[in-house]
Amino acid sequence: METPFWKTKTLEQMSPAEWESLCDGCGKCCLSKLEDEDTGEIYWTSVGCRLFDAQTCRCSDYANRLARVPDCVGLTPQNVRTISWLPSTCAYRLVAEGRDLYWWHRLVSGSAETVHEAGISMRGRVKASETDLAEPEDYFDYMLDDEP
Known part of the structure; x- marks a missing residue:
């Protein structure tokens, strides 16, 4: 059996x-x-991007997301090593750190559904879209205690 590419390639x-x-x-x-300007600490919310499809957990316009959403961050091999808010379970982060993928990752399990079945994804947990919020302060109502 061939070794998976994420274990052999940078x-x-x-x-x-x-x-x-x-x-x-x-x-x-x-x-x-949300980022605390004084400490740099990141606070997670249950607010999805305006292009986020909460049922599929995918971007509804992935090809044009960077043009349509000014604060969308396109991940690159360079920036995944420095972005502090990448989830602890993120495959980009794991591979960059020399770690293996979790059992529920589709490349391991063979199914795109296992991330949802394992309760890792945001399916069913997004409480609002950024288009629903009128003021920046509204985000505070959706702050989470920890990384989801």
Whole structure:
């Protein structure tokens, strides 16, 4: 049996298809996060990006997301090593740190549904879309105690 690509290649060595396949579809990247300007601490919310489809846990316009959402962050092999808010379970983060993927990741399980079945994804847990909020202060109503 051949060793999986994420165990033999660096992020920089991956093909575009391999890179994209690392996304586990949890949807956590697409949640709004608040940053304390004094401490740099990140606070998670249950507010999804305006393009986030809470049922599929995918972007509804992935190809154009960076143009349509000014604060959307496109992940690269370089920035996944420095973005502090990447989820602890994120495959990009895990591979960058030399760690293996979890059993529920679709590349391991063979199914895109296991991330949802394992309760890792945001399916059913997004309480609002950023388009629902009128004022920046409204995000405070959706703050989470911990990383989801």
